[in-house]
Amino acid sequence: MTTSVALCTFNGEKFLQEQLDSILSQDIPVNEIVICDDGSTDSTQLILKEYESRFPTLFCVFINSENLGYVRNFEKALSLCTQEIIFLCDQDDMWHQDKVNIITQYFTQHPETGIVAHNLELIGSYNGNKTFWDLKNFCYKEQKFQQKDLLQRILIDGNIFPGMSLAIRKNLLNQYLPLQKVNTVIIHDYEIIIKGLRDEKFGLIQNTLSGYRQHDGQSVGYKDGDSTAQNNLEEIHLASKQYLHIKNYISIFNLNENIAVQFKAEIQAKYSLFLAQFPFLKKIFIHLKNKYYYKIIHF
Secondary structure, eight states, X not given: OOEEEEEEESSOTTTHHHHHHHHHTOSSOOSEEEEEEOOOOSSHHHHHHHHHHHSTTTEEXXXXXXXXXXXXXXXXXXXXXXXXXXXXXXXXOEEOTTHHHHHHHHHHHXXXXXXXXXXXXXXXXXXXXXXXXXXXXXXXXXGGOOHHHHHHHHHHHOOOSOGGGEEEEHHHHHHHOSOOOOSSSSOHHHHHHHHHHHTTOEEEEEEEEEEEEOOTTOSSOOOOOOOOOOOSHHHHHHHHHHHHHHHHHHHHHTOOXXXXXXXXXXXXXXXXXXXXXXXXXXXXXXXXXXXIISOOOOO
């Protein structure tokens, strides 16, 4: 099973060499490393040229003539990969030595799977006591893994599988490109995951196979925070807005409409609890204001 790496760079001199060395140190070598640089102004391009000169048959470095932005640059890198399995890769993370071996074994053992995500170590955080899935409150149990349920979760709560944790079969990627680029929220990895879950081609590996580095210079990042939701009007307002987005995504990506129906029912139940604390007439007054005056309830 042959492998490509799709790596995008932009002013990544600080951690790039460590990332490239971790790819080169794999138990099973990759067959191709495609790198698209989006107009770096630091020493990133010099680093890339040095690696390309050392490994001319492995590295394929492309310097963009104009800045494409994060999503379009990744789309370009993915489209230029030629091998059977493509690993998405960020410039500032670090691969564990067994990553390629474990993921290619998984694809071999699961021929129906077209895209796979793995867990991540948090570099410099939590002293190894917490993984990325822990951070996102995601508990994976293989015997209970339902792709439709996971699709509903990421549409409601956002993506929990960042691009650097993904690998995809080239033949499936060809079906998903070009990207639809719905908005600035549904970026390349999020869109690919939505489609993979929709088509029931998605798989999960519990192993932590990369180190995920959090720092201020990230183009896109996931920050730790309190995920505890309060049953109040602000939460209901945000959920109501998200309901409109989900209805739109269902149409664009041809998803099951029951996702929106179930989410709407959950919001209505929370809203009913919110209204229950008020007397009958005030309840009606508050609802009319929320729906027609403030327009924060969209059902």
